[in-house]
Amino acid sequence: MTNAEAMQPYQRIVQDVRDQIATGRLPAGAKIPGIKALAEEYQVAAGTVQRALTELRALGLVYSHQGRGSFVSEQASAKADSTADAIRRLEERVDELTARLESLEQRSN
Template sequence: MTNPEAMQPYQRIVQDLRRQIATGQLQPGSRIPGIKELAEQYAVAPGTAQRALGELRIEGLIYSQQGRGSFVSNQAPISTESTADAVRRLEGMVSELLARVERLERGSD
């Protein structure tokens, strides 16, 4: 699992809401907290919370209705990613992080 402190703030929100949807804590049709509520809950700027909701909309996990808010989609996939795909994705993330660390270490020499 990714270290929450190493993630971008919007990614922490996405991961948390994704987990709540996958575990059934947030059921299809359930209202997702609004931008202001998420911003306060996660101590982030409203734009960060908005970006997180946008990511979840792109993934098809939630939908939004003007003036009503955002809701868990009835077609929210529990997990569409195979284990092999997940491992490949995680390997890519680790490679990217290693490259970042190497750049930072070279910069501090």
């Protein structure tokens, strides 16, 4: 059983929305598809989508307006930006350490 198969359906929706926020496909202020659209996309009941949206709100990733829908929060976008920056810094550090290691290996040969 894969991780995706082990996830509850609402968790899969939460993870997909989190991934879309992290990659910038859903920037701050972007409207999340409605409950009906998400229910059709994921082939789940509306209650399952509602549970996913509740979880996303609890995580501070989305906020909802009655009658208007759910939107990506500024906080979520800032987290995605800081995560991307941290990843870039780690990649730069790994490149630097790799170069130093290669240099040391060449010296010892």
